[in-house]
Amino acid sequence: MVKATALVFFLGALLLSHAQTGESQPNCTFSDVRFAVERTGKAVGGQPEDRVTFSTACPCKLTGVRVWCDGVQDGPEQLDESKVEFDDGMCVLRQPIAAGSPLSFTYTSRTPVNFRLYSATADC
Template identity: 30%
Template sequence: MAFALKCFVVVLLLSMVSHGLCLCTFGKIQIGAVRTGREIGGQPEWKVTVINTCNCFQKHVTLSCGGFAPAKPVKPLLLQPQGNTCLMIKGAALPAGATAQFTYAGQPYIFRPVGSKVDPSCTN
């Protein structure tokens, strides 16, 4: 009985350690932006790329976007403003290693990931 209890505790601890080290979070979302070279209404156009660098899909990816006021609005399918945050791709899953892109015209804006949901059964 004592041996079985020790084995259970060891397995439980290893499981907690491995989950703690490999858990995907919104911090695994990388964002980059580049000018496209086009101008719309006298404003530069920007192409934003959002990359899921986690080994698991992430859904309901939200970005900071308070004060974001593009001259050319982003398609709501790609970026939906919700107060000070914006929901990516209508909350659909962004697979591991996948990218989502959108363009806007206006002043440069620094988007930051602020939230996502990861399938809890996913093991990185």
């Protein structure tokens, strides 16, 4: 019984030490991904241009970010394919986003775009 108690105490101390050194994995959630849409003041093909910026508060970079963005393909402006790919109603970000390193792209649309996060993976 004493050996079992000592083992539990040792494992508990080891876990506490690991957490205090900052080596534990951060818990990133969907709420850590933010986006903001703003007008650029430009027009393309007679339509106002908007810029959407994706950012995160997660300390890990986020990869595989997929966002519902139906409508961004309806305007006369081509999406910057180095940053985003449109795939069946979704914008697939081609670059990771990280705290302090947001990703943005411009677009035009005939209707308002309702951006909603579909998926993302924290790469810690």
